[in-house]
Amino acid sequence: MTSPSLELVASDTSGQSDARDRVAALALSEMTVSYGGKPAVFSVEARIPEGAMAAIIGPNGAGKSTLLKATLGIIPRLSGRVEVFGVPLARARHRIAYVPQRASVDWDFPTTVEDVVLMGLSRELGLLGFVRSRHRQFAAACLDRVGMADFASRQIGQLSGGQQQRVFLARALAQRADLYLLDEPFAGVDAATERAIVDVLKSLKDEGRTVVCVHHDLATVTDYFDHCLMINLRKIAEGPVASTFTEANLQATYGGRLAGGHLEQLRLPA
Amino acid sequence: MAAGWLAAILNSCGCRPDPMSTLLSVLPPALASFLEALTLGAGYNAALVGIGAALLGGSAGAAGTFLFLRKRTLVSDAIAHATLPGVGLAFMIMVAFGGSGRSLVGLLIGSALSAGLGLLAVTAITRRTRLAEDTAIGAVLSVFFGFGIVLLTVIQVMDRGRQAGLEGFLLGSTAGMLFADALLIAAGGALCALLILLFRRPLTIVCFDPGYAEATGISVTRMDAVMLGLVLAITVIGLKLVGLILIVALLVIPPVTARFWSERTGTVAVLAGVFGALAGYVGSAISASSPNLPTGPIIVLVGVGLFVLSLLVAPRRGVLASAVAHRRFQHKVHLRQGLLALAHGEPIHDRLTLRVLARAGYLRADRQPTEAGRAEAARALLDENRWRIARQLHPQEAVTGRYDGLTGIAEVLTADEIASLDRHLGPKAAGA
Incomplete structure (x- = not known):
């Protein structure tokens, strides 16, 4: 991979020297995904350290969600390897929880909030298990953590967008995973929900878990995240937000699409 | 013959001896024979058909629920129509080897x-080409069905073909059904029900959120195969009874009917099974009560009857309930608009608004507000002003997001x- 600037090369090596000793929570190499002959993600590599709160950022159509979905095997990849906590993906699925985009499901589906959260326990329950009261109590605790305890028996279509997003997060919490992958969790939610979700994600990080979000709001990157992966078809830069989320890398990622005024509002690290 | 369990129940509550035959003798003959069939009293064969149809309807309803929730109901139509060439070829092969x-x-x-x-053809066309699934279904359905009809025509001119009764597979027929056939339907239905019970959770997750299912390690491809395998099994089992043209109705109508009554997948699946079983049982009883009524179409019509009934009267999702809810909501809106207009002293022209206000006792016959109307209008205005301030002060709060013009701020x-x-409102406004 050729790097767009010298400064980036420097920051990359310094970021990796201490990361190399530990096993990465998520390591991608040579990930290429294409839709009908046109690559959407090309040879992207990433190494998200354990315990990180990481953002995948890039312009619309840069392949952020595609990268996440291909990582999880939801869409096929042309090439590439995924390792989770040092082992191949297939052996680490139980350590991963995924929060898809809200628009990806039909909200008129006949299911209640509690039922959705209980889906997070499907691996634990297996084919033969029955949902018992301790499972329901655990689901209620997960809902409580996202502030949705009062909505357990609602049909999911009766919720607001932000509430739906929180229910998805509660389902992921029920999986008690070590690596959380979220696809645009803050898209189209109200400010209260955004705060609630950020609080939960930060508490996950405090418990030593790793969080990776596809994120579109550049203004909040420095507030919410400590690690970032900037892509636009290819990987542009990756590393700690403090050294990676720079004007040069942003320009390289977004091309001419970021005006000077935008950049000033981002409170970029010096 | 007419005794059955109904008679036993009637006897046990101290009615006259053998009231069933008395009852049947006073009813019109068609209704009497229908009742006879319904109580399994119309003979061994009719009872077999009734029980078989109920089991088939039940498992078709439950399996169809997942097909419906996965939004792939039409695949079952391709599967059903694709059975026909197999029926024809199997007949020819068996005859060629000297069988009947x-x-x-x-x-x-x-x-x-x-x-x-x-089914493989539909899957391959959808995956390997850019054609959508509905196109693949249309192509496969017509090609297989056309080929099947050609085979049946050929069989018709064969020596042994005339008595084969293969056209019964088109619309279903219960004539000449054997105990072994009924047993096959019963065993198949029970096996399908067991498989549905076993796979209910992964099937539900795949239907609701396939991406999440895949990420959790539930193979969508494998679960789709389980679901379509069940549908295929039910189609094949039901061929003799309902026929390939109408089996799709048994997979689609009960789930759609059940959806009116519940907001939970498990309950929808169970209810769909109940509705399917009911349609199968009652439909085959009606068909058995008269010599010339075909079984499949009657079962489907009973299912449609249950659907129409649910469409009309189901709570919340039914047409009547939605109409009532809509009317109530409309009145609420007009009441609020009317009260705010009164508070601002604006003239009201809307007829419905006037009627709603008058009925609530807020407006006199000469369109002047009553005392109660004035008080209520002031309350509505105060509520509106409080909302305005709340939304100015805390535009980001979730509670202020609940402003919809109708909900009281209290x-x-x-x-x-x-x-x-x-x-913030000031003494004048708050004192109003």
Whole structure:
């Protein structure tokens, strides 16, 4: 991979020297995904350290969600390897929880909030298990953590967008995973929900878990995240937000699409 | 014959001896024979058909629920139509080997194989080409069905073909159904029900959120195969009874009917099974009560009857309930608009608004507000002003996001919070 600037090369090596000793929570190499002959993600590599709160950022159509979905095997990849906590993906699925985009499901589906959260326990329950009261109590605790305890028996279509997003997060919490992958969790939610979700994600990080979000709001990157992966078809830069989320890398990622005024509002690290 | 369990129940509650035959003798003959069939009193064969149809309807309803929730109901139509060439070929092969060609098991194995081929064709076309699934379904359905009809025509001119009764597979027929056939339907139905019970959770997750399912390690491809395998099995089992043209109705109508009554997948699946079983049982009883009524179409019509009834009267999702809810909501909106117009002293022209206000006792016959109307209008205005301030002060809060022009602010905020809003409103407005 050729790097767009010298400064980036420097920051990359310094970021990796201490990361190399530990096993990465998520390591991608040579990930290429294409839709009908046109690559959407090309040879992207990433190494998200354990315990990180990481953002995948890039312009619309840069392949952020595609990268996440291909990582999880939801869409096929042309090439590439995924390792989770040092082992191949297939052996680490139980350590991963995924929060898809809200628009990806039909909200008129006949299911209640509690039922959705209980889906997070499907691996634990297996084919033969029955949902018992301790499972329901655990689901209620997960809902409580996202502030949705009062909505357990609602049909999911009766919720607001932000509430739906929180229910998805509660389902992921029920999986008690070590690596959380979220696809645009803050898209189209109200400010209260955004705060609630950020609080939960930060508490996950405090418990030593790793969080990776596809994120579109550049203004909040420095507030919410400590690690970032900037892509636009290819990987542009990756590393700690403090050294990676720079004007040069942003320009390289977004091309001419970021005006000077935008950049000033981002409170970029010096 | 007419005794049955109904008579036993009537006897046990101290009615006259053998009231069933008395009852049947006073009813019109058609109704009497229907009642006889319904109580399994119309003979051994009719009872077999009734129980078989109920089991088939039940498992078709439950399996169809997942097909419906996965939004792939039409695949079942391709599967059903693709059975026909298999029936014809199986008959010809059996005849070629010196058999009569009428063995039901042989015909069903043939139909299952060609239906499986049809299903593979739909999957391959959808995956390997840019054609959408509905196109693939249309192509496979018509090609297989056309080929099947050609085979049936050829069979008709064969020596043994005339008595084969293969056209019964088109619309279903219960004539000449054997105990072994009924047993096959019963065993197949029970096995399908067991598989649905076993896979209910992964099937539900795949239907609701396939991406999440895949990420969790539930293979969507494998679960789709389980679901379509069940549908294929039910189609094949039901061929003899309902016929390939109408089996899709048994997979689609009960789930759609059940959806009116519940907001939970498990309950929808169970209810769909109940509705399917009911349609199968009652439909076959009606068909057995008269010599010339075909079984399949009657079962489907009973299912449609249950659907129409649910469409009309189901709570919440039914047409009547939605109409009532809509009317109530409309009145609420007009009442609020009317009260605000009164508060601002604006003239009201809307007829419905006038009627709603008058009925609530807020408007006199000369369109002047009553005392109660004036008070209520002032309350509505105060509520509106408090909302305005709340939304100005806390535009980002979730509670202020609940403003919809109708919800009273007292339902959302505490008395203390409202008091602090009133300080911003100023003494004049708050005192109103």
